[in-house]
Amino acid sequence: MEKALSSLMTNITYYSTDSEIEETNTSGGGPETVIVPVLFGLIFFLGMVGNTLVLVVLGRLRPVGRPSRSATNIFILNLSIADFSFLLFCVPFQATIYSLPEWVFGAFFCKWVHYLAMTTMLVSIFTLVAMSVDRYIAVVHAKRSLCIRSKRNATMGVAAIWVLSLLFAIPVAQHQSLVSGHYQAPNSSFCWEQWAGNSTAKQIYKVTILIVGYLLPLMLITCCYAKVLYHLHKKVKNISRTSVRSKRKTAQTVLLVVAVFLISWLPHHIITMWVEFGRFPLNNFSFTFRIISHCLAYGNSCINPIIYAFLSENFRKACRQVFACKLLLQPAPKEKLVRIRMENFSTTHSTINA
Incomplete structure (x- = not known):
């Protein structure tokens, strides 16, 4: 365990400092040197398979009567690319x-x-966040949504997302560096985040990431989906059993979306703030807590394809179209339906009997 603690100096939470290094146990690592890579490997495999399937389906999809790159599909495609890349750049290196x-x-x-x-x-x-705003506009402002939710606007939104993300991450590239010659491990090299003794600037950056990358997105996602639920509850006057089931399913999906985002990233930011404004201990409990935080953060990129694609009626139809999986995915019943363009907050249509 000491070996893992001493080597755990750099990771996606960027909370290690050169004062936290423990004496390396040269006699060999504990079971975590095998268990953690296996666990990460499982998450990596599931996330890669799920996101790759989404990319393949959307890449080959040619919907009848609908543009092949709708605004919704553009956001889902971008989400899968981001999750795929996040797993690729995080999990293999973190496991080592x-x-x-x-x-x-x-x-x-x-x-x-x-x-x-x-x-x-x-x-x-x-x-x-962009997908939650997209769902809000599609449901609450349906009459104006056709001109707002265009492919051009979606593409511009995706471009803005990448530009902002690249800019917000610049301090990481500036302050992450390879360090060697530490007095407790003179023959070892560590990848550390160094801010040249300017702890105030570092704390400001961490708080900014907390606000911009967690608190504000959580608030926007919650508000948008709350407005969607309120609109469906108040505006859709239909007392059929199908309508009730549809509303209940929509509410459950909303709660799932918010809960997954809240739980997936909460430990990550707890540790970051604990390190910056307290003294994060290096012991077995903190070691386990950090493993859990990594698994939840990586797991979010595995769950996103399920929530935003595989639970989608349209995506299941696309899978049948692309892979012709008629035995595994039964076609939807041919009923006369009035469809509310919920699209499972991505591509699912929530259905209500006419």
């Missing part, structure tokens, strides 16, 4: 930190892996 006593990938990867990890994390989060 738990397994190896030092950083072995050199100075270039020390800087750019962490920069790209922060960038793709923010892109994923900002895209979730």
